Amino acid sequence: MKNPYEVLEVKENASKEEIKKAYRNLAKKYHPDQYDNNPLRDLAESKMREINEAYDYLMKNNPNNSYENTDDNSHSGNGSAMYQSVENNINSGNFRDAESELLRMGTRDAEWNYLMGILNMRKGWYNDAYNNLSTACRLDPNNFKYQSALNRLSGMNSSYRQPYYGNQRRDPDICNICATLYCLDCLCGGGDCGGC
Numbered sequence: 001m002k003n004p005y006e007v008l009e010v011k012e013n014a015s016k017e018e019i020k021k022a023y024r025n026l027a028k029k030y031h032p033d034q035y036d037n038n039p040l041r042d043l044a045e046s047k048m049r050e051i052n053e054a055y056d057y058l059m060k061n062n063p064n065n066s067y068e069n070t071d072d073n074s075h076s077g078n079g080s081a082m083y084q085s086v087e088n089n090i091n092s093g094n095f096r097d098a099e100s101e102l103l104r105m106g107t108r109d110a111e112w113n114y115l116m117g118i119l120n121m122r123k124g125w126y127n128d129a130y131n132n133l134s135t136a137c138r139l140d141p142n143n144f145k146y147q148s149a150l151n152r153l154s155g156m157n158s159s160y161r162q163p164y165y166g167n168q169r170r171d172p173d174i175c176n177i178c179a180t181l182y183c184l185d186c187l188c189g190g191g192d193c194g195g196c
Helices: 016-030 041-060 074-091 095-104 110-123 126-139 144-155 174-187
Strands: none
Touching: 016 041, 016 144, 074 095, 074 110, 095 110, 110 126, 110 144, 126 144
């Protein structure tokens, strides 16, 4: 991993507030959602992963500690490796393994809720996805990635959250059709409406 201070473009004696501000600015600039149908999307995703790793490292460790350059990704503990594994499974469509890994975790922090929300969204369980992403945003309100996912979900057709019987279209259901046909048959002499 590169030096997280360099990745976030801050000085090594930067305060946590300066680190958060730098993270938000870079996240706005490189978030992959801004590169939807752009050939630079893969590059933006890679850069965003690097930014997230640097931010996680600096938030979990004392920002004034000296940073030793390492090439492994174990710097932020086992949780990040597990979360990366879950994210990889979601991206590859391996939802069963992703869900199994998430359910085995003891921590239900913002990242856990974010990943569970993305998993539920990909599975089409929009109410659960909305609840998880809302929780992630509540737990970490300054995280652009969480807020962006919630906004994307909220921007989708919101009819999935409206109850069936409260819909405004008033489509006739099968019971209304059957009742109408029954009444019509009774009025026409009990036949199949052929004699009317």
